[in-house]
Amino acid sequence: MLTKPSALSRLVGELKKLPGVGERTALRLAFHLLKTPQNLTALSESLLEVKSRVRSCSICFAITEDDPCAICAGDRDTGTICVVENSQDLMALERSNAYHGTYHVLEGVISPLAGIGPSELRIAELLARIGRGGVDEVVIATNFTVEGEATALYLAKLLKPLGIRISRLAHGIPLGSDIEYVDAATVQWALQGRNQL
Amino acid sequence: MLTKPSALSRLVGELKKLPGVGERTALRLAFHLLKTPQNLTALSESLLEVKSRVRSCSICFAITEDDPCAICAGDRDTGTICVVENSQDLMALERSNAYHGTYHVLEGVISPLAGIGPSELRIAELLARIGRGGVDEVVIATNFTVEGEATALYLAKLLKPLGIRISRLAHGIPLGSDIEYVDAATVQWALQGRNQL
Numbered sequence: 348m349l350t351k352p353s354a355l356s357r358l359v360g361e362l363k364k365l366p367g368v369g370e371r372t373a374l375r376l377a378f379h380l381l382k383t384p385q386n387l388t389a390l391s392e393s394l395l396e397v398k399s400r401v402r403s404c405s406i407c408f409a410i411t412e413d414d415p416c417a418i419c420a421g422d423r424d425t426g427t428i429c430v431v432e433n434s435q436d437l438m439a440l441e442r443s444n445a446y447h448g449t450y451h452v453l454e455g456v457i458s459p460l461a462g463i464g465p466s467e468l469r470i471a472e473l474l475a476r477i478g479r480g481g482v483d484e485v486v487i488a489t490n491f492t493v494e495g496e497a498t499a500l501y502l503a504k505l506l507k508p509l510g511i512r513i514s515r516l517a518h519g520i521p522l523g524s525d526i527e528y529v530d531a532a533t534v535q536w537a538l539q540g541r542n543q544l
Numbered sequence: 545m546l547t548k549p550s551a552l553s554r555l556v557g558e559l560k561k562l563p564g565v566g567e568r569t570a571l572r573l574a575f576h577l578l579k580t581p582q583n584l585t586a587l588s589e590s591l592l593e594v595k596s597r598v599r600s601c602s603i604c605f606a607i608t609e610d611d612p613c614a615i616c617a618g619d620r621d622t623g624t625i626c627v628v629e630n631s632q633d634l635m636a637l638e639r640s641n642a643y644h645g646t647y648h649v650l651e652g653v654i655s656p657l658a659g660i661g662p663s664e665l666r667i668a669e670l671l672a673r674i675g676r677g678g679v680d681e682v683v684i685a686t687n688f689t690v691e692g693e694a695t696a697l698y699l700a701k702l703l704k705p706l707g708i709r710i711s712r713l714a715h716g717i718p719l720g721s722d723i724e725y726v727d728a729a730t731v732q733w734a735l736q737g738r739n740q741l
Contacts, residue, residue: 354590354597354609361587364580365573376562378632380591381607386561387595393555394588397574398581400551410578412551435575 355381406476408452408469410434424448429486430473430502432456432495440488448486451476456494457501465501473502477509484512491518552578603673605649605666607631621645626683627670627699629653629692637685645683648673653691654698662698670699674706681709688715 355377362373380387403409404416411417427448431437437450453468476482487502489495503513518536520529529537552574559570577584600606601613608614624645628634634647650665673679684699686692700710715733717726726734 354593355607358587358590358594361583361590364583364587366576367569367572372564374632375564377594378630379563381594381598383561384595386558387591390555390558390561391588391591391595393551393558394577394584394591396551397555397578398584398588401578410552433575435571 403452403454407450408454408472409437409450418449426481426483427486428473428476428482428484429488431488432490432498436488436490446486448484453489453498456489456492457498458494468498470502470505474505477506477511482511484514487513487515600649600651604647605651605669606634606647615646623678623680624683625670625673625679625681626685628685629687629695633685633687643683645681650686650695653686653689654695655691665695667699667702671702674703674708679708681711684710684712 358377359373362368362376400412401410404411404414404419406415406419409416424447428451429448430451432453434452440446451473455463455468457465485506487499489498499515506513519540520537555574556570559565559573597609598607601608601611601616603612603616606613621644625648626645627648629650631649637643648670652660652665654662682703684696686695696712703710714737716737717734
């Protein structure tokens with residue numbers, strides 16, 4: 348039986364490490380790249396470029412090419428810090444165009460099962476930022492998962508004694524959704540958080 | 545709004561060129577790679593390695609690192625040539641372990657809509673191989689699509705006058721499938737090609 352060329356096997360092996368990519372998909376991607384050598388080179392180069400140029404912002408730990416990042420270096424409201432789990436969540440919040448403060452990326456969540464405690468996250472750096480003064484409010488925007496909620500609770504308890512306002516993103520019915528199909532816990536939150544018109 | 549670092553944008557752009565990868569998947573893959581720098585380097589290197597080392601076999605046009613490929617250089621039955629559309633199909637036939645002859649990769653199919661005629665395929669090279677003598681049979685294993693069937697028909701007409709046996713892979717019910725759910729055309733082929741027990 349013909350064995351795949353070893354260079355191709357290695358490429359397939361590397362592609363299989365990507366999330367959601369199995370043997371068949373990896374093989375399909377590899378053959379696609381083989382057919383378009385210019386894309387292959389461009390992909391290889393952009394991978395190395397990302398590795399060499401993308402780093403964490405030394406203030407907020409968002410991924411960036413320039414340090415400090417565009418948000419920390421810009422004219423944003425430094426009195427408000429929005430705490431997020433990772434840079435993807437930060438980008439989602441930025442897409443909303445509704446937040447004008449700065450961010451703080453935790454680079455993870457408290458997860459005892461995965462052996463990640465508060466000391467593995469950027470919490471000490473957050474405290475240091477608040478310690479330097481000028482912060483009125485911390486918006487906790489960790490995800491609404493068990494780990495995200497636990498992290499939010501931990502942060503709230505930790506920051507409360509500092510006398511700054513601590514808030515959390517609102518729970519409720521997502522836009523465009525049918526109440527009939529929304530889970531009971533979300534409906535409960537939406538009722539409790541109802542707004543007067 | 546925060547714009548993505550430009551190196552990351554470029555990587556996302558390159559990943560989006562892959563089949564089945566959209567903006568969201570590309571972003572997810574890029575962030576995954578950012579978190580695992582050793583995978584990022586390995587992927588980049590294996591892409592370049594594939595580009596520099598993988599080529600077409602000068603006899604059968606299968607992808608290979610050595611020229612001629614392991615099949616053409618091996619002790620296979622050179623009297624039988626199996627004609628396939630591409631190297632992926634060749635690998636599928638090899639996985640069956642049922643074929644012991646050599647191959648010929650057309651590198652495509654006749655497709656007037658895509659502007660691909662017989663001269664764009666490796667048909668001249670196939671004729672040259674047959675012309676050198678010693679070939680008793682050509683097994684046409686193009687896919688059972690409109691283009692694949694048209695190519696098979698074209699090849700059959702072209703090769704018939706050379707006085708060699710021309711065959712085509714059998715149509716029929718796939719193993720493990722329920723006749724109830726097999727399409728009518730396949731059932732028709734299976735009936736016409738029924739074997740005596």
